[in-house]
Amino acid sequence: MSDKAIKVLLAIGVSLAGLYAGYFYILPSVTVINQSSAQTLQTFVYLPHSRMDFGAIQSRAQNQIYYDLTQVDGVYRYHFTFANGQEREGQCGYLTSSEINKRQVIEITSDLHIQCK
Numbered sequence: 001m002s003d004k005a006i007k008v009l010l011a012i013g014v015s016l017a018g019l020y021a022g023y024f025y026i027l028p029s030v031t032v033i034n035q036s037s038a039q040t041l042q043t044f045v046y047l048p049h050s051r052m053d054f055g056a057i058q059s060r061a062q063n064q065i066y067y068d069l070t071q072v073d074g075v076y077r078y079h080f081t082f083a084n085g086q087e088r089e090g091q092c093g094y095l096t097s098s099e100i101n102k103r104q105v106i107e108i109t110s111d112l113h114i115q116c117k
Contacts, residue, residue: 024066028095028102030076033062036108042081045106047095048074071097078106078114092116 030045034057043054054063073096079089093104093116105117
């Protein structure tokens with residue numbers, strides 16, 4: 001393969017990697033951080049017209065989900081079910097359409113309280 005062909009393939013690869021990284025930079029996301037010693041069995045965050053299922057989140061672990069830029073105005077609602085049978089639900093933050101690179105963080109503290117950042 002010629003040097004020119006290698007350079008073209010390399011340029012295409014770098015461009016595609018940049019587009020991929022840029023796509024996730026633009027999209028808004030929700031991150032759930034579990035700082036407690038209790039595992040969550042179910043972890044849901046609701047947007048006005050959709051639900052994000054984070055699944056089980058181990059103690060001292062986190063999970064992040066990206067969502068579409070096109071949204072209806074509203075709040076983030078959450079519902080956590082812990083392995084010990086306790087549940088926590090509530091709402092935090094506000095979302096609108098086209099919030100580029102918005103990062104909503106929901107943290108479960110060591111005493112199972114919820115903090116939104």
